[in-house]
Amino acid sequence: MVLDILAYDFMQRALLAAIIVAITAPVVGVFMVLRRLSLMGETLSHITFAGVSLGVFLNIFPLWSALVATVLGSMGIAKIRQSARLSGDAALAVFFALGLGGGIVLLSLSRNVAVSLSSILFGSVLLVGWEDIFVISGTSIFTLGTVFLFYKEMFYVTLDEDLAKVSGLPVNWFNYLLSILAAIMIVAAMRVVGILMVSAMSVIPTLASMQLSRSFRQTIFLAMFLAVISVFLGMFIAFYAAVPPGGTIVLTTVSIFFLTVAAKTMRRKPNVKTS
Amino acid sequence: MQPVVELKDVDVAFGSIHVLEDITLTVEEKDFLGLLGPNGAGKTTLLKVVAGLLRPYHGTVKLFGEDIAKSTLRSKIMIGYVPQRITLQSQNFPTTVYEIVATGRISRENTFKRLTEEDHQKIEDALRFVGLYELKSRMAGELSGGQLQRIFIARALAGEPSLLIMDEPTSGIDIGSQVAFHSLLDRLNKEQGLTIMMTSHDIGAMSHMCTKVACVNKKLFFHGLTEDLFRGDILSKVYGYHVHPIFHEEHLM
Ligand SMILES: Nc1ncnc2c1ncn2[C@@H]1O[C@H](COP(=O)(O)OP(=O)(O)OP(=O)(O)O)[C@@H](O)[C@H]1O
Numbered sequence: 005m006v007l008d009i010l011a012y013d014f015m016q017r018a019l020l021a022a023i024i025v026a027i028t029a030p031v032v033g034v035f036m037v038l039r040r041l042s043l044m045g046e047t048l049s050h051i052t053f054a055g056v057s058l059g060v061f062l063n064i065f066p067l068w069s070a071l072v073a074t075v076l077g078s079m080g081i082a083k084i085r086q087s088a089r090l091s092g093d094a095a096l097a098v099f100f101a102l103g104l105g106g107g108i109v110l111l112s113l114s115r116n117v118a119v120s121l122s123s124i125l126f127g128s129v130l131l132v133g134w135e136d137i138f139v140i141s142g143t144s145i146f147t148l149g150t151v152f153l154f155y156k157e158m159f160y161v162t163l164d165e166d167l168a169k170v171s172g173l174p175v176n177w178f179n180y181l182l183s184i185l186a187a188i189m190i191v192a193a194m195r196v197v198g199i200l201m202v203s204a205m206s207v208i209p210t211l212a213s214m215q216l217s218r219s220f221r222q223t224i225f226l227a228m229f230l231a232v233i234s235v236f237l238g239m240f241i242a243f244y245a246a247v248p249p250g251g252t253i254v255l256t257t258v259s260i261f262f263l264t265v266a267a268k269t270m271r272r273k274p275n276v277k278t279s
Numbered sequence: 280m281q282p283v284v285e286l287k288d289v290d291v292a293f294g295s296i297h298v299l300e301d302i303t304l305t306v307e308e309k310d311f312l313g314l315l316g317p318n319g320a321g322k323t324t325l326l327k328v329v330a331g332l333l334r335p336y337h338g339t340v341k342l343f344g345e346d347i348a349k350s351t352l353r354s355k356i357m358i359g360y361v362p363q364r365i366t367l368q369s370q371n372f373p374t375t376v377y378e379i380v381a382t383g384r385i386s387r388e389n390t391f392k393r394l395t396e397e398d399h400q401k402i403e404d405a406l407r408f409v410g411l412y413e414l415k416s417r418m419a420g421e422l423s424g425g426q427l428q429r430i431f432i433a434r435a436l437a438g439e440p441s442l443l444i445m446d447e448p449t450s451g452i453d454i455g456s457q458v459a460f461h462s463l464l465d466r467l468n469k470e471q472g473l474t475i476m477m478t479s480h481d482i483g484a485m486s487h488m489c490t491k492v493a494c495v496n497k498k499l500f501f502h503g504l505t506e507d508l509f510r511g512d513i514l515s516k517v518y519g520y521h522v523h524p525i526f527h528e529e530h531l532m
């Protein structure tokens with residue numbers, strides 16, 4: 005049955021892209037969730053939207069312009085947060101609006117009708133081409149490689165910035181790095197689930213994993229595993245039920261999250277809880 | 280011998296509120312300095328300045344002879360820091376006790392490298408030091424407040440720092456563990472010559488352990504040998520009312 009799916013070229017590419025994203029997104033997601041940067045991810049994905057629209061407008065490959073716009077946006081946000089001239093939330097709100105407004109205007113100005121608004125918003129994994137796979141794999145290798153190299157430092161900064169500073173680590177540098185990784189991950193994941201659901205790919209598997217895992221390292225690997233399962237199930241269901249894969253993948257992820265919550269509740273000893 | 284910490288004319292303010300004024304203080308190698316002062320006196324602020332977490336707006340801070348205004352980036356671990364209130368970002372932070380203590384071994388020296396056999400040895404030693412080795416695989420969110428505090432003390436010790444800075448490390452720790460902890464600090468200080476700065480509201484215990492004492496309340500009221508603290512009424516001046524220190528032996532023995 006699974007082989008049915010693989011009979012199609014576009015399905016092979018779609019699955020490949022989705023799996024690569026599923027392996028990568030939660031790795032960044034773990035750090036974003038624990039540093040309470042989920043909202044930043046949401047904002048960045050709107051800047052990604054503007055970047056894609058810019059690419060469409062200028063008639064260049066949209067992932068490249070999205071990558072540049074999102075990385076620049078992430079650094080802008082990090083800079084503003086550090087200088088603390090605007091509160092974190094205020095800065096995010098401004099960028100959020102800027103991304104969405106700019107994106108819509110640019111998109112409507114461009115004559116290129118091949119790119120639909122809905123494919124940007126909700127993903128178009130079935131239309132993934134080899135150039136997309138190339139960008140997605142590149143960003144994935146960069147992200148996984150960076151986390152592998154700086155795993156212990158990134159954990160340390162996430163656990164406690166002050167303590168990491170006292171140990172002499174360049175904490176600001178790691179904050180920029182995480183923003184950039186988030187930006188890159190969002191651009192890669194956008195093709196699969198669309199910008200509206202992109203943070204679901206990174207955040208929800210992490211939240212699910214946190215219900216069950218017994219260490220930080222395990223949290224990362226379990227989140228990857230759950231995301232890959234979601235992608236397989238989601239694509240499979242989408243294929244046979246003829247519904248959009250982006251939404252199906254996200255729904256599967258959310259279902260898995262609820263299952264882990266249930267599993268955790270059942271595992272816990274039935275203590276009498278006074279309310 | 281080079282002083283470990285040299286503060287000169289240090290002023291610290293949050294906005295327009297002056298918290299520390301004119302602090303000049305030297306900590307020599309092998310000192311065990313106790314910082315005393317009432318709530319809001321600026322003890323935590325002072326320790327943060329030494330740790331490089333706060334910049335004074337006036338004055339200089341030197342650590343091992345180097346001005347820390349130039350850079351707080353260091354290749355080696357020099358300071359072990361135990362903050363006043365240990366909080367994980369959330370109760371659900373998914374980490375084991377061991378993973379926390381292991382951060383004590385991370386420095387710029389071992390960027391790109393995995394922790395070595397020696398690192399793991401030191402981490403386990405530190406866990407044994409605080410008597411919580413059995414908890415090493417526990418999730419941090421499943422610890423009591425006092426246990427978590429001891430884990431962060433272990434974390435600071437694991438890095439084998441040259442200066443140990445502890446902000447009320449014994450608050451919330453049961454009396455038996457406190458006694459064990461005090462004798463551990465005593466050994467670290469006397470046998471290994473570790474320089475220690477700590478705050479506590481337990482004047483009795485402090486006067487017992489510390490070789491030197493500093494009393495702050497915005498300004499530095501006293502800095503000197505512990506035995507000189509009880510001459511005159513320095514404590515009354517710092518705290519603003521008369522203080523009778525309670526000595527622990529009377530209660531414990
Ligand atoms: N981030 C901050 N912003 C503004 N004021 C602050 C800040 N941190 C501390 N203060 C103020 O600085 C003063 C000194 O605070 P500090 O924490 O150093 O006191 P402390 O001596 O450690 O007190 P405690 O015994 O309660 O721990 C207090 O009046 C406090 O209100």
Ligand SMILES: [Mg+2]
Nearest residue numbers: 322323363446
């Ligand atoms: Mg304090």
